[in-house]
Amino acid sequence: MYLRKLKLINFRNYHQLDLKLHPKMNVFIGDNAQGKTNILEAIYMTGTGKSFRTSKEREIIKMDKDKSYIHVEGEKKYTSVSVEIKLEENKKKQMKVNGVTLTKNVDLLSNVHVIVFSPEDLKLVKEGPVERRKFMDIEISNMKPRYYHQLGQYNRVLIQRNNLLKKIHHDRKYMATLDIWDEKLVELGTSIMKERIKFILRLNTLSRLLHRKITDNKENLEIKYMSNIKEVHDEERIQHYFHRDLKKVLDIDIQRGTTTVGPHRDDLGVYVNGIDIRIFGSQGQQRTSALALKLAEIELMKAETGEYPILLLDDVMSELDVKRQAFLVKSLRDIQTFITTTDLNALSTLNLEAKNIYYVEKATVRQNDEKDINELKSK
Numbered sequence: 001m002y003l004r005k006l007k008l009i010n011f012r013n014y015h016q017l018d019l020k021l022h023p024k025m026n027v028f029i030g031d032n033a034q035g036k037t038n039i040l041e042a043i044y045m046t047g048t049g050k051s052f053r054t055s056k057e058r059e060i061i062k063m064d065k066d067k068s069y070i071h072v073e074g075e076k077k078y079t080s081v082s083v084e085i086k087l088e089e090n091k092k093k094q095m096k097v098n099g100v101t102l103t104k105n106v107d108l109l110s111n112v113h114v115i116v117f118s119p120e121d122l123k124l125v126k127e128g129p130v131e132r133r134k135f136m137d138i139e140i141s142n143m144k145p146r147y148y149h150q151l152g153q154y155n156r157v158l159i160q161r162n163n164l165l166k167k168i169h170h171d172r173k174y175m176a177t178l179d180i181w182d183e184k185l186v187e188l189g190t191s192i193m194k195e196r197i198k199f200i201l202r203l204n205t206l207s208r209l210l211h212r213k214i215t216d217n218k219e220n221l222e223i224k225y226m227s228n229i230k231e232v233h234d235e236e237r238i239q240h241y242f243h244r245d246l247k248k249v250l251d252i253d254i255q256r257g258t259t260t261v262g263p264h265r266d267d268l269g270v271y272v273n274g275i276d277i278r279i280f281g282s283q284g285q286q287r288t289s290a291l292a293l294k295l296a297e298i299e300l301m302k303a304e305t306g307e308y309p310i311l312l313l314d315d316v317m318s319e320l321d322v323k324r325q326a327f328l329v330k331s332l333r334d335i336q337t338f339i340t341t342t343d344l345n346a347l348s349t350l351n352l353e354a355k356n357i358y359y360v361e362k363a364t365v366r367q368n369d370e371k372d373i374n375e376l377k378s379k
């Protein structure tokens with residue numbers, strides 16, 4: 001799919017912006033803090049309803065205003081799509097797809113498919129399990145809105161159960177209602193684990209192939225779903241062992257007032273040639289694996305939705321060496337891509353033309369002519 005048009009009103013530092021977008025490559029160049037990432041953030045919001053930078057909607061609305069508006073129009077394989085989002089201070093976000101008002105965020109997810117890749121993602125392998133869980137959850141949610149819904153339910157049940165554990169710590173009479181919460185936690189947690197296992201299995205096959213290409217067949221990547229529950233093979237066994245483990249650690253959990261087993265504690269294991277590179281990998285190995293995972297995710301989304309998603313590359317090119325850049329660029333051929341950069345020379349591997357370049361300065365965006373490109377390159 002691709003987007004044709006973007007309109008912003010009072011979004012971050014933009015008062016008003018109307019942009020015609022290129023169906024393939026869109027490069028936003030400008031100095032720091034001019035508004036490049038803000039454009040990517042707006043596009044991401046039309047796909048997910050959320051920002052990839054903040055959970056506070058107030059931060060997104062232009063500082064001196066109380067309302068903000070985003071509108072994109074695009075083309076999918078068989079249909080056109082229009083998504084509008086209105087943010088208003090202290091009010092619920094309003095969303096419309098093709099003019100029809102949506103009541104739940106989950107209904108927005110299957111319209112504009114979008115993947116964001118930032119320098120943070122290159123640290124995915126190196127960072128802690130929280131980041132890797134977030135990676136799994138965001139990517140599965142973008143493909144399967146139902147998962148997003150279940151994850152929300154699971155997290156709410158988890159909070160309730162943790163509150164109950166705290167009460168039980170002070171008064172055992174509350175024990176009577178624990179089973180009800182355990183049932184719900186196990187049911188929802190099992191669905192989440194099943195989806196994650198499926199996702200990781202498919203991602204493993206795809207990322208391994210891509211990784212072999214990036215490393216000239218020298219390295220073998222393997223990713224594994226790491227659960228703290230002993231057996232995660234089929235639904236019945238996940239349920240059985242999840243239940244059993246909750247009971248096993250109950251005394252500890254009551255003491256701590258928190259649930260110590262379940263998918264909220266799981267991780268993604270990343271191995272190269274059998275070595276756990278989360279701990280023992282070089283920075284280069286960790287980055288290459290992260291790149292392979294991200295590219296695999298694009299392919300997976302294509303397999304799942306029938307078309308390539310839109311890709312947002314936020315300042316990521318300058319973080320990659322020429323070889324990895326070239327590989328990434330080769331993989332982008334059929335994908336509408338939005339890139340932010342402060343330096344056009346960092347994009348030497350792209351065959352850019354004037355129509356691909358947007359110059360961003362103090363919340364204004366200007367398309368360049370050939371002369372400008374050469375000027376920018378020689379800077």
Ligand SMILES: Nc1ncnc2c1ncn2[C@@H]1O[C@H](COP(=O)(O)OP(=O)(O)OP(=O)(O)O)[C@@H](O)[C@H]1O
Pocket residue numbers: 011012013014030031032033034035036037038039058059060061062063064315340341342
């Ligand atoms: N709610 C807001 N209202 C007004 N301006 C805002 C708001 N939020 C952020 N800004 C401004 O937006 C600018 C940052 O924009 P953005 O993050 O897109 O920068 P950038 O061009 O991508 O820079 P960099 O290259 O450093 O990443 C800053 O000037 C910041 O003050």
